[in-house]
Amino acid sequence: MIGEQIYKLLEERLTAFTAVQVACERIGSTPTPFTYTLLIHRTAYAYCFLLPFGLVSTMGWATPLFTVLVAYAFFGLDALGDELEDPFGDHPNALPLLSLARTIEINLLEAIEAQEVPEFLRPVDSLLT
Structure with a gap:
């Protein structure tokens, strides 16, 4: 027979486990809105397209290299977000x-x-x- 204290502790753990399971199901069943994904893609493209114009006066010939590095980071983070969307x-x-x-x-x-x-x-x- 389970004692009263152990039963209470077991019930608390089971309740916490149920809350975690519900949170995971909510994460798994909530899709990312298409407009959010579209906005992220377009913002990244626009920023990376306009970045060289803002840097050319200070970076000179290094502007393309710096722009490629920034674009790689932005699109890498975008791809990472797509992968993490469905854990x-x-x-x-x-x-x-x-x-x-x-x-x-x-x-x-x-x-x-x-x-x-x-x-x-x-x-x-x-x-x-």
């Missing part, structure tokens, strides 16, 4: 939820000193699922 998917950069769940399962089974403990998941083709 729970099946693509290579998604969170390895199965591996995380297996690790938690192993830790819990070791804590209760279970006889059979599953193996950790190994990467397949350098990807951890």
Whole structure:
């Protein structure tokens, strides 16, 4: 039988876990508005197109090099935002939820000193699922 204090602690942990799960489901099911994505793309293109005109008087011949570096950073951040938009998917950069769940399962089974403990998941083709 579970004591009253342990039951209360267990209920608090379960409530916190449920709140985290709801937050993750909200993140996973909320799409990024198309207008936001469009605005980010157009702003990056406009900034990178107009940047050389603002720098040419101070940077001289180094203007193209600096503009390319800034454009690389802007479009890299834009691509990073696209990848992070769906953290729970099946693509290579998604969170390895199965591996995380297996690790938690192993830790819990070791804590209760279970006889059979599953193996950790190994990467397949350098990807951890």
